Amino acid sequence: MLMNILRENVTNIRQTLLLAKADLIKYYKGAALGYLWAFVKPMVTIAVYLFAFQVGIRKGAPMDGFPFALWLIAGMLPWFFISDAIVAGTMSIRSYRQFVTKMKFPISTIPSFVLLSKLYIQLGMIVAIALIFVSYGFYPDIYYLQLLYYVPTMLIFFIILSWTFGSLAVISRDFENLVKSSMQALLWMTPILWNIDNVSSPTLKFILKLNPINYFVEGYRDIFLYKKWFFEGRYSIYIWLLIIVLAIIGSIVYKKLHKEFADVL
Template identity: 45%
Template sequence: MSTIKNIIKEHVTWRSQILKLAKADIIKTYSGAALGWAWALVKPTITIFVYWFAFSIGLRQGGEINGHPFILWLVAGIVPWFFMSDMITQGAGAIRKYKYLVTKMKFPVSTIPTFVSLSKFAVHLILLVIAIIIFLAFGYRPDLYWLQLPFYMLCMLLFFIFWALFSSMLSAMSKDFLNLVKSFTTAIFWLSGIMWDVNRIHTEWLQIILKFNPVTFIASGYRNVFIYRTWFWEDLQGLILFGITFVIMLILAAWSYKKLLKEIPDVL
């Protein structure tokens, strides 16, 4: 608990610097390109189009899902995935990317994954606005279920901040861990229900195992908001499993921070 309190204290003390560095990270990511910010939208747009074309035209498996157009079902699940996939890899490499803040400045290490997360989250907000416009164009109007969208967004942001802290600490100690994380990203995508409905699996124990995946919970949550019009407490099993995973990740983040903090400057 003392480690968690220290992490919180660092974030409160350095809150203005965190926001400034998050803005700087966004600028750094897209600076030097003629299209600039547009690149944040080009890649997701192309990816969505490719998957829609492959499943709807090529494989002819992209019909309506529970009475909803496949393209909308795809957009609802894949928009949060773009943030989560960036955080899985770039979050894990956050401390290595900004190692000068650790080796040349007296900067709180715990805040580095946070401002990287916030910069990716800003891009997510832009994609989310575009997704909402798409839903409005298809005649889907805002309703009370949309009020729970901030809940899923907060769950996603907090979980991957802790993931980034845990994984970036380990990646700072060993680049092999970072390479291992990158190699698993594609597997996580296909095992997380982004392109298929986890609830269609009839083997109960297998469905429970898959629902332990926080990516599955978040993607399903966004679909509950926009597609299925279901409150988050109605999927009590998924909520409990995510809560367990969240607590485990919080403990791992605090443990890695406490154990590795003093060693990282020398390793980097």
């Protein structure tokens, strides 16, 4: 079944790209600010956290020798895509139920084009954040090339995750609600707003680093701040092994449930 899903996605790649564009247009259609909302919402979120931490908690103290604002922004940048990808991927098949119930359609491509539309926003955010770094005197360098690794890897990871989450959400609305309600907890449990180096227990630190979201957060910070290559650590091998495992699990779940989609929806 895994090969069937992969073949279906590769065969319909042109259609997926067109539907991703249509999904993006649909999401912001009718809004007065249009696509600007894709940037306004994240920037407001960053501003709120900066105020809370710099004025209240940290009182402007730097993080690892870098301005705390830049350290926070670099970690929040992938989170905006990750949070949207998890929720949208979970809701994707149910949101496009007409493709499941009223026509013959490659259902496994639905999470792909939905998450690809979120990726377009992430690419625009990367440009905006890079300009903020330039204003602080941090200019693009060769380490920015790693975006060509982290961004596609992040997209692949969450598309594969959506095979499981999207399938379960079709069968159970409770699962969809569980995912939505868990996002805030996931944000605080991931070292995005706090530094994982402050964890004193080596065992706990190792467990926290196994969180795949942390891999992408650290990756972005390595690009913008720490200037490290993705192959310098051991977790790149781990993340690709995890992708393979999740792909197998996702294909099994999808195979067991996809025949029931039309009846449930």
